[in-house]
């Protein structure tokens with residue numbers, strides 16, 4: 001009998017220590033571009049740029065990206081805005097430095113970083129989903145406020161609010177050359193009383209020799225109501241504005257179903273005119289009510 005030329009997949013236990021970032025942002029960081037190819041971000045980055053330009057009091061020139069990951073949005077935004085990219089994970093910053101060598105990179109936590117300067121635009125993209133408690137979300141929003149110039153705009157892009165969350169599964173991945181990745185993503189709520197959901201991922205990683213490894217990875221994400229989002233953004237000193245996400249795959253497959261984007265804000269210190277009645281009138285756009 002001849003040896004089987006096809007290597008069998010190997011399965012590894014999760015090596016994620018409690019409190020550590022998912023392994024996708026550590027030892028698997030180099031696989032990220034196969035999971036979410038940079039080119040896929042062009043349309044959404046153009047949408048964020050339009051929002052920044054529409055809602056800024058002055059023509060924006062600088063951007064702070066909190067939780068910038070592999071820098072896939074920045075890769076498209078940097079032609080228009082001078083970008084400073086902040087992420088907690090050194091491996092993700094290394095990836096982004098290779099893609100965006102002209103951008104400033106800072107390793108820091110979005111809950112506590114203080115750079116001592118302000119930016120015309122602050123983007124808190126999908127990394128904000130990792131704020132898994134109200135205290136963490138409040139801290140991240142405070143960081144955004146501290147770094148937003150007067151008349152500038154901060155934009156928070158989240159996958160779900162409590163009202164729109166649905167458990168479900170997604171698949172994805174790509175294999176442009178040599179290596180390939182496929183993923184099964186499974187979202188679920190472990191305890192309805194806690195404001196979190198889990199995204200359990202299983203990656204199939206195929207290397208250049210055809211060897212396949214299976215890796216599980218758990219992502220713990222915050223799940224807050226619209227009112228909580230608006231209240232926290234308001235309390236930080238912003239004027240909240242909910243904006244429907246305009247994207248050709250808004251109800252499609254790239255990210256989760258029922259995407260809700262985004263509380264987009266103008267920084268203004270709270271004034272009496274920002275009354276509860278006015279906040280209540282800040283309705284979520286109907287396009288986001290999936």
Ligand SMILES: C[S@@+](CC[C@H](N)C(=O)[O-])C[C@H]1O[C@@H](n2cnc3c(N)ncnc32)[C@H](O)[C@@H]1O
Pocket residue numbers: 021025066067068069070071072073074086087088089092108109110111125126127130
């Ligand atoms: C999905 S990636 C972001 C991708 C990014 N939006 C882009 O345009 O390529 C999520 C990132 O959030 C980062 N992250 C999670 N918690 C963080 C925190 N507290 N402070 C800074 N970065 C954080 C992770 O290290 C990871 O790189």
